[in-house]
Amino acid sequence: MPHASLDAALGPALTARRAQSLYRQRRTLASPQGPEVVVDGRHLVGFCSNDYLGLANHPDVIKAFRAGADDLGVGSGASHLVCGHSREHHALEEELAAFCGRERALLFSTGYMANLGTVTALVGKGDGIFEDRLNHASLLDAGLLSGARFQRFSHNDPEHLERRLAGSDARRRLVAVDGVFSMDGDCAPLVDLARVANAHDGWLMVDDAHGFGCLGERGAGTLDAQGVAEAQVPIYMATLGKALGTAGAFVAGSEALIETLIQFARSYIYTTALPPAVAAATRASLRLVQEEAWRRTELNERIAQFRDGARALGLTLMDSRTAVQPVLIGDDRRALALASALEQKGYWVVAIRPPTVPKGSARLRVTLSASHSRAQVAGLLSALADSLHEFASVEAP
Ligand code: PMP
16 A cells, blocks of 8 residues: 555656666566576576585585474574574584584574674674675674774775774774675685784674685685685685575574573574574585585686686686676666676676776676586677677777
8 A cells, every 4th residue: 555655755766776877776587596597477597596515406405494393393483582592593503613613602593683793792882893895784883783983994905904093092993894805705704804803802703604615625615715714714605595505594603602602692682593493504504515615616616617708708807716796887877787698698796886886996896606507608609709799899988
């Protein structure tokens, strides 16, 4: 039912968004995630999912999900602290802690909630939160919500962080960064950030949503890949809806950290636990991450193929060796036009525009997966070449 005064109040902002070509729209899928998807009735080769290892539709993961639902039902029924904490959640937490080499791990229902709960449980009024300016929205929102003094530092700039920390008289200092930046695909320089944070009595927190499962020989993530000791990064967070192909997130660290989150993280305490079958499915995907290292090899081969091909086309890539491979376009409308030309050729790539990325840096965010074939990546490159040719006359201002 329309509501006259509500709708009249909301209308102008929606109209303005449309006028700025910033209006966001959802697409409807009628297939599982995978290299080929059915979107709004069309078959497309998808290059925009975060299913980096091809586990979201893996038979072992589906089987574990079914068995979990047969055993424990669908809904968890309550929050973890009331009566929703099942043996599947518990076993997954123990397996995640062991895999990450930490004392404990704690499951959250989403990554957004893990960041919100962790930051607000650790810092508040009188404290300082220091964040890379390109951090994911959930870390930025968490910093604002915490009530701590919120200071951003320049992207991947440990010296700027050092100046911020040196000038701070905050009681507690939490430094939070993405391990892999979600819109640029580059990695945080963790060795240097940890050195700076530790020298100024800061606690380093890494959100490894896009590194966990993909980076490092074992797939244990960005710390593993950069040879950073656990002690250097006392707060490790990663999500389960990307490389692991399921849903949810976890924080791993010391006994004291995890007990603190259980007591004080409001987005942990006041929300329904994930369905236990999701935890059961995630246990299966965590086993695949460990047993099938070839998935990372395949992924890295597709990344290299895409980068080599895109460079040969003269495209502007970013400093990324990860599955997130943005093609910098600049102008919003040009990025949108290229995405729609690619779609006409059968390829689904999303254009990312402000405010998600800084003004003037609209891009095609290409994400690669171990499940893509060489032929599919080659097909995307040739569709990109054709689309660029068609749009050669549409110049960025
Ligand atoms: N952190 C980063 C870096 C992310 O990219 C995302 C998801 N896009 C999140 C946190 C949020 O995770 P979730 O989708 O599980 O809420």
